[in-house]
């Protein structure tokens with residue numbers, strides 16, 4: 001019987017993982033380390049320890065590394081190879097991801113490139129243009145969010161990034177051959193300023209890389225009406241909406257600040273508009289999976305797929321600094337049962353499943369793209 005790597009990934013995301021000092025020896029020099037560009041996903045902070053951002057299972061599945069020093073899952077080096085154990089049982093080999101060369105370089109203005117952009121998974125160049133969210137000052141941040149405490153704990157990225165430096169990092173990273181997609185995001189702030197900033201960044205990246213349109217996604221505060229057109233005209237291929245929770249009442253409760261500025265209904269109206277402009281499959285709706293019942297989550301998958309949106313459902317991490325720190329996510333079994341139903345709904349809807357702007361290698365904290373990849377590979381319909 002073949003190994004079920006998606007099940008292993010679900011277990012690792014829900015239970016967290018730890019690693020021996022020997023296994024971590026080359027993280028930060030030979031292998032890619034976490035750099036906390038926006039949120040922290042570990043179950044506990046690790047200020048003085050370099051940990052991998054993510055790692056690979058034998059079939060190429062990318063798994064986010066979420067430190068839990070009490071986890072039954074443990075990565076150790078044995079005979080020069082990294083092995084994943086569950087208690088004493090050997091599960092499979094794993095691989096850290098190579099550290100990009102640009103992590104050691106500086107921009108022409110002398111800033112360390114790693115403090116400006118980071119690689120998510122194996123191929124997604126990530127820029128956070130704003131480590132600030134206005135909902136924190138009114139104590140109305142989303143209950144699962146630890147943006148402020150992560151930034152204070154690690155202080156590892158430049159808070160203000162020069163636009164030309166972002167373009168320079170993009171050029172160097174692209175030339176290195178690792179990047180297939182880009183992701184631009186930040187916390188919520190005044191929409192007009194954000195639109196100007198993000199569209200300027202996209203244009204600058206195009207100038208530096210010479211790309212006509214950038215494969216990847218901008219994920220700003222919910223884009224509305226004319227702003228959607230401005231983002232499209234800037235030259236990015238896809239746009240994202242962080243809707244977070246599908247069930248309207250739970251959304252209002254879990255995201256008190258965001259739901260006051262963008263209602264559930266408004267999200268849907270704008271996502272539909274964005275699909276008309278960016279095209280089927282080029283609008284991504286980000287949901288946090290594990291904070292609402294399976295039924296309402298799947299209703300969301302159905303409605304969103306039917307209007308031509310793609311969904312990226314992150315497996316919730318009850319991380320330090322968020323209001324839900326110390327809570328527990330649903331079981332891995334719950335995630336597996338729900339995500340297979342979600343994949344079936346997406347496939348039946350006929351929505352475009354393209355890896356042009358986001359793929360299973362872009363991040364390690366969602367399961368849907370892994371299931372879709374396998375089902376499509378196996379010819380499921």
Ligand code: SF4
Nearest residue numbers: 133141142145187188
């Ligand atoms: S909108 Fe919510 S999830 Fe996004 S940065 Fe603000 S508090 Fe965090």
